Amino acid sequence: MVESKIGKEMSPEELHAWIDGKKTIYIIDVLKVDNFTKRHIPNAMNACVFEVTFIEQVKSITNNKDSIIVLYGSSNKSVDAATASEKLERNGYKYTYILKGGIEAWRSAGLTIEGEAVNEPVDPQTFLKLENRSYHVDTNQSAIEWRGRNPNTTHFGTVKIVNGKLAVRDGIITGMFEIDMDSIININLEGDELQPVLIAHLKSDDFFLTKIFPKAKFGINQAISVKKPYLSLPNYKVNGTLELRGIKVQQDFVATIVRTPEDDLVAEAHFDIDRTKWGVIYGSARFYEHLGMHLVFDLISFQVRIVAR
Template sequence: MATTHTESISPQTVKRWVDEEKPLILVHTLTHDHFKAIHLPGASPACVFEVTFLDQIAAVTTDKHARLVLYGSSGESMDAAVAAEKLAREGFDNLFILDGGIRGWLAAGYPAEGESVGTPPRPDRMLALQDGTYRVDTSRSVIEWAGHNPHTKHDGTVRIKMGEIGVKDGKPVGTFEIDMNAIENKSLAGDELQPVLIAHLKSDDFFFTRLFPTATFTIKSGTPINEAYVSAPNIDVQGDLTLRGVKAGLSFPATAYQGPDGTITAKARFDLDRTRWRIIYGSTRFFEHLGMHLVFDIIHVEVKIVAQKIA
């Protein structure tokens, strides 16, 4: 079995090899959009994040002894290292990883090609919300809920009626109005009991929408979590939820991301103890001998907010 040769290599050595026209293949392991924006001269794209990565390599070379110089974004990103692992498992045995990736190449003063050489794409690893005012896109935002009893789970959605987020110094605050009359159920879709359940949820046993047609959530503070990576929970949300006429504090972690067009998308999952808002139907904290009417106190909630900048 052949021994795979994998080692780090400096930008200076790669530049010398290129100038001396030594046989090598430069492989850009990031996305194809990133390749179009900026890449090393003469490099070929093969995105390590795609399931077709090995097919993309095969389109460049099928010689498993070829000298491949793999590079990614920077010395902090594992893109090239993961690409090397994948190629080594496939029998490629002459692999080099460019120290510092394309960032290290540029820092050494060497040229690059692409549509955005002067302004390379941001790494977007850490959350950095732009200050401004954002309006919630209610057509793309949703609240999903799930409730349980000992034998059954019911789930559905409730609509966000309107909302606005203000960001100052990278920290969001805001208010959301929730249309409780728009509560829907998915688990009984097509069943004759579905409208019965929805009517029960709207009744005074639960959300009492005749008197309290809307709920309101106000973000009092949104604090970035230490090392606020974009792919992990990165905002600690503290606020007040007014539901069925009762206001109580609510806090949870959320994962926020701001896209290139400025749109903020935030998602959160948390458990809500409904009894804090005097929704006590079926709770053994308040009733005995419930029988088939027992309902667990916790409602599982998943929220998706999409907000577009207006100022």
């Protein structure tokens, strides 16, 4: 038996020599099945490292922990094969090798690739790319969650977006959203007799005065991309104006935006506002003394999800 090797890198030329030499090895493509179908190394099999069943998929290829396995992913920018090697090591596999540079290195070396779309341009799907387009907000799939706090507890709930639109021009996003403040509900007190009391208080003149100001508006003045707009990190800086209780205040935050396979936009953002900027001063120690049990923290947290078609 050869010395145990875990995650040792090998070049495309070394792997090619092993294949030519009829060395008994298992070559495993660790990318998604659709990537594998489009392009893969000849005689490779597929086990997707992103799936929770990855180990079971490898076991269906070889359950022999002494097997020599060569793993490859997409390129030298991705740690997919290294992650696969670590998972296999933790499950007792002793001899895993990693094709350095993945299938892109194999292609660059001029070696054969098989599949249904070997010459199709490859998008690594790491950065956001937006095309000029107008969108309308899907109010059924979009949501705003709020969270307010006092020394004793945290209250949270939702408020509805009733309409909205977005436009992308040369990578810059603008838009407008209308929020129904009368739709505000509390969740954490559900079933408690205090729930309707809290909701009524939030709608009263102590807070959002929905009788006079039933709608709030948020306008995106300009949202611009960060330097490296990774899909899994906040990738846009949003400069906006929030109109609440008839008062307009600039509110900036960062958002994570992605395009779906259907070419919709999904945006997620998490940020705090200082409610007192909009005249919501109830319970604020900056404006009142001797508050006692009526003390309410000034910051309100929002989690916003926008789905735009």
